[in-house]
Amino acid sequence: MIPLTVICGYLGSGKTTLINNILQSTKKPIGVLVNDFGELNIDEQLILNQDDLTIALTNGCVCCNLNDDLGASLEFMLDQDIDAVLLESSGVALPVKMSNYGSTWPGYNLNQTITVVEGRTIKDLLSDKFVSKTVEAQIIQSDLIYLNRFSTEDVELISKLNSEYLVDDEKEILYESIFDIKNLLLKSKGLPYEDHNQLKSDVLQINHPIDEKTILKFIRENPGIERLKGWISDSDKNTWLVQKTRSECNFSISNYETISRLVVIYKDKINLETLGI
Amino acid sequence: MIEIFKAKSVITVNPSMPRAEAVAVRDGLILEAGTLETLQPWLVNNEYSINEQFKDSIIVPGLIDPHLHPSMAAVLLPTFFITAMEWKLPWGTTPATKTPEAYDEALKRACTNPTHKDLFITWGHQELWHGPISRDRINSIESRKPVIVWNRSFHELCMNDAALDYLDIKEEDVKNASQIDFVKGRFFELGLGFAIQKLNPFILDPEIFSNGLMKLKEVVHFGGQTTIADMAVGLFNFDNELNAQKLIYENEDTPFRVELVAHATAMTSLSGGGLEKGEELIASLHEHNSHHLKFGKRVKLFTDGAFFAQVAQLMEPGYIDGHQGEWLSTPKQFEEIARIYWNKGYAIHVHVTGDLGLELAIDTLEKLQFEKPRFNHGFTLEHFGLSTPEQVFRLSKLGANVSANAYYLYELSNIYANYSVGYERASSMARIGSCFREGVTTGLHSDFTMAPAQPLMSMWVAVNRINEKEEVMSPEERITPQQGLEAITINAARILGLDHEIGSIRSGKKADFTVLSQDPLTIDPIEIKDINIEATVFEGKIFDIN
Ligand SMILES: [Zn+2]
Numbered sequence: 001m002i003p004l005t006v007i008c009g010y011l012g013s014g015k016t017t018l019i020n021n022i023l024q025s026t027k028k029p030i031g032v033l034v035n036d037f038g039e040l041n042i043d044e045q046l047i048l049n050q051d052d053l054t055i056a057l058t059n060g061c062v063c064c065n066l067n068d069d070l071g072a073s074l075e076f077m078l079d080q081d082i083d084a085v086l087l088e089s090s091g092v093a094l095p096v097k098m099s100n101y102g103s104t105w106p107g108y109n110l111n112q113t114i115t116v117v118e119g120r121t122i123k124d125l126l127s128d129k130f131v132s133k134t135v136e137a138q139i140i141q142s143d144l145i146y147l148n149r150f151s152t153e154d155v156e157l158i159s160k161l162n163s164e165y166l167v168d169d170e171k172e173i174l175y176e177s178i179f180d181i182k183n184l185l186l187k188s189k190g191l192p193y194e195d196h197n198q199l200k201s202d203v204l205q206i207n208h209p210i211d212e213k214t215i216l217k218f219i220r221e222n223p224g225i226e227r228l229k230g231w232i233s234d235s236d237k238n239t240w241l242v243q244k245t246r247s248e249c250n251f252s253i254s255n256y257e258t259i260s261r262l263v264v265i266y267k268d269k270i271n272l273e274t275l276g277i
Numbered sequence: 278m279i280e281i282f283k284a285k286s287v288i289t290v291n292p293s294m295p296r297a298e299a300v301a302v303r304d305g306l307i308l309e310a311g312t313l314e315t316l317q318p319w320l321v322n323n324e325y326s327i328n329e330q331f332k333d334s335i336i337v338p339g340l341i342d343p344h345l346h347p348s349m350a351a352v353l354l355p356t357f358f359i360t361a362m363e364w365k366l367p368w369g370t371t372p373a374t375k376t377p378e379a380y381d382e383a384l385k386r387a388c389t390n391p392t393h394k395d396l397f398i399t400w401g402h403q404e405l406w407h408g409p410i411s412r413d414r415i416n417s418i419e420s421r422k423p424v425i426v427w428n429r430s431f432h433e434l435c436m437n438d439a440a441l442d443y444l445d446i447k448e449e450d451v452k453n454a455s456q457i458d459f460v461k462g463r464f465f466e467l468g469l470g471f472a473i474q475k476l477n478p479f480i481l482d483p484e485i486f487s488n489g490l491m492k493l494k495e496v497v498h499f500g501g502q503t504t505i506a507d508m509a510v511g512l513f514n515f516d517n518e519l520n521a522q523k524l525i526y527e528n529e530d531t532p533f534r535v536e537l538v539a540h541a542t543a544m545t546s547l548s549g550g551g552l553e554k555g556e557e558l559i560a561s562l563h564e565h566n567s568h569h570l571k572f573g574k575r576v577k578l579f580t581d582g583a584f585f586a587q588v589a590q591l592m593e594p595g596y597i598d599g600h601q602g603e604w605l606s607t608p609k610q611f612e613e614i615a616r617i618y619w620n621k622g623y624a625i626h627v628h629v630t631g632d633l634g635l636e637l638a639i640d641t642l643e644k645l646q647f648e649k650p651r652f653n654h655g656f657t658l659e660h661f662g663l664s665t666p667e668q669v670f671r672l673s674k675l676g677a678n679v680s681a682n683a684y685y686l687y688e689l690s691n692i693y694a695n696y697s698v699g700y701e702r703a704s705s706m707a708r709i710g711s712c713f714r715e716g717v718t719t720g721l722h723s724d725f726t727m728a729p730a731q732p733l734m735s736m737w738v739a740v741n742r743i744n745e746k747e748e749v750m751s752p753e754e755r756i757t758p759q760q761g762l763e764a765i766t767i768n769a770a771r772i773l774g775l776d777h778e779i780g781s782i783r784s785g786k787k788a789d790f791t792v793l794s795q796d797p798l799t800i801d802p803i804e805i806k807d808i809n810i811e812a813t814v815f816e817g818k819i820f821d822i823n
């Protein structure tokens with residue numbers, strides 16, 4: 001049986017970052033399934049995993065989608081030599097529903113459901129006209145709540161989350177201001193953990209034009225960067241695919257959207273000043 | 278050569294000349310509607326013939342179903358229908374089966390004939406009427422042949438021992454699965470996904486799928502329709518859907534045209550790029566256009582979950598039992614994607630079922646109107662299950678159209694009043710009268726197989742608002758027979774942006790007619806659904822219905 005971990009959380013909460021961090025923390029092969037609605041198939045490309053172990057899918061409701069991509073991918077993963085599967089859900093998926101993949105699909109068992117909550121947006125989301133109920137349900141229904149980008153001053157909000165949603169004794173909120181992957185993995189029996197020199201990962205979204213020169217400067221200033229991948233959009237609205245390994249950095253013209261998003265894997269700390277974010 | 282179709286009466290749905298006695302047609306186009314006398318100027322110097330086949334009948338504009346799903350229908354039509362409601366199909370009427378005993382009897386009679394290679398699949402089971410289904414129950418009816426019972430809502434199926442064997446589903450594989458009840462043989466939600474994975478070779482078998490599309494051709498003709506819209510091409514597999522439809526429908530025996538509307542997110546995935554690549558791909562689809570099948574500048578988006586499955590998103594106070602609806606798009610991304618198509622001038626069709634799903638569509642339209650005002654833009658709210666009067670007011674002011682599934686009211690209003698949303702909201706589902714009062718262009722669709730592909734049935738529900746328990750639900754929301762006929766002709770044409778060509782009988786439009794035995798505007802409205810459809814005329818050519 002392959003343990004399946006479901007990762008929920010609204011758009012931009014940091015699910016991809018969490019997945020990259022889990023992948024960086026181990027050398028064991030982990031399958032990743034990214035289920036969005038096919039609207040922004042970008043996240044899947046920002047997951048730094050062995051290529052054939054990450055699959056993007058666009059599953060909808062079973063009654064209007066008899067070609068069950070997710071089911072087919074789960075079958076595919078059964079034949080791979082992997083230790084665990086991470087299922088990244090769409091921003092509006094409910095943990096209770098997604099957890100059924102772990103508890104229903106033959107060959108899998110459910111490890112746990114994790115909902116990623118982002119500190120800067122959670123207040124607004126919990127009063128949003130359309131998604132407040134969904135985001136609330138994501139928090140209530142998940143086994144583990146992972147707080148992302150919370151500052152220590154957010155104690156008030158955290159204790160509110162605690163008192164309002166932590167009804168179940170077994171549920172736990174990890175409220176580090178950055179991802180505490182080690183802590184997460186130790187608490188999670190279904191995810192492999194090896195205590196080797198730990199790399200961190202982050203997804204950077206840049207909302208202003210940015211060019212090759214700036215990226216190269218950013219890399220020079222931050223020798224801790226191990227890998228960098230993503231898209232940048234310059235002031236002429238050209239989009240470039242950026243790929244940096246330890247030895248070289250390539251830029252190639254890409255037909256992607258005019259959106260700048262980069263995933264960065266690094267040791268210690270990075271300084272984002274040059275990027276203006 | 279000019280052909281004059283004489284009728285007892287022609288209902289033109291042209292407000293400037295609502296009635297006529299004859300229509301002159303040449304090369305598939307209407308020259309004029311009028312009387313034999315008023316048509317004379319066309320006839321003096323031209324060869325003509327007078328066709329009296331319909332002289333005792335009523336001619337109305339060819340009926341239009343602006344939203345159904347040929348590929349879903351192609352999967353479903355090869356199955357055997359045993360349903361709580363009556364379904365009229367070209368090959369026979371499926372009677373209403375309303376008790377568990379009647380269900381067992383119907384199943385016993387039916388399952389001697391396989392529907393798919395060696396499998397028998399029946400569709401339409403509803404626990405509320407037919408009692409709980411289980412492996413043992415099917416075994417007791419048919420123990421040797423593989424039998425699969427598929428729920429009316431699509432969200433569950435049940436198999437007998439022989440079917441489990443046949444599909445090689447073993448207890449040890451599925452015994453711990455939370456959404457598979459192996460003992461009872463039931464597969465629901467994700468368990469259903471697993472079962473369908475096993476069934477796909479049968480239900481998506483190209484031969485059976487083509488056969489399903491052929492059957493849909495009969496169904497569409499039988500319902501008196503001369504135009505339908507495939508309101509989400511790309512649902513399963515874009516190329517397969519398009520090619521299969523081309524193969525089956527692109528010939529002179531097909532008595533209707535299909536307006537194709539692409540599924541935006543499916544096309545984004547297919548483009549391999551992002552939202553803008555998806556739009557470019559959709560913009561290029563007109564290259565596939567042929568005589569019967571055409572893409573226009575329109576696109577399909579989704580907000581909330583299915584109405585039949587009770588996953589529509591509701592505003593307060595929500596569902597009686599407190600369960601949550603579902604989003605089919607993340608609201609923020611819905612807005613982003615709608616903006617791209619709005620700014621490029623598309624008519625956007627949005628699947629909305631609950632009032633909160635509708636609210637998202639209306640709020641988005643309001644933002645887009647503020648950013649880039651457009652007129653006669655064709656933004657259309659599809660299904661329109663639950664709504665509020667205030668939403669009807671707003672959508673009217675914003676220039677949106679409504680394409681409603683009135684049949685929800687017929688089949689669901691009683692059970693939804695008792696078990697889902699309460700009487701007040703259930704009685705006003707498909708709030709169509711308000712739409713007409715606010716001047717909203719309002720059409721009716723079947724979303725087949727959510728409702729029968731019979732526009733006269735949809736019209737009957739909207740005019741009478743009678744549900745299957747024969748209660749009248751919110752009579753204030755009824756519309757007149759005239760409005761009902763407009764909803765399945767000219768308004769449906771407007772919703773598809775085809776009103777310059779079809780939807781009424783007037784000089785210059787395509788000669789698409791539906792021929793009825795009775796007058797739908799003067800008959801007792803309660804009989805509208807039972808009006809006999811004698812024939813259709815598609816671009817001047819007669820297609821009889823036996
Ligand atoms: Zn559904």
Ligand SMILES: [Zn+2]
Pocket residue numbers: 344345346508724
């Ligand atoms: Zn539909």
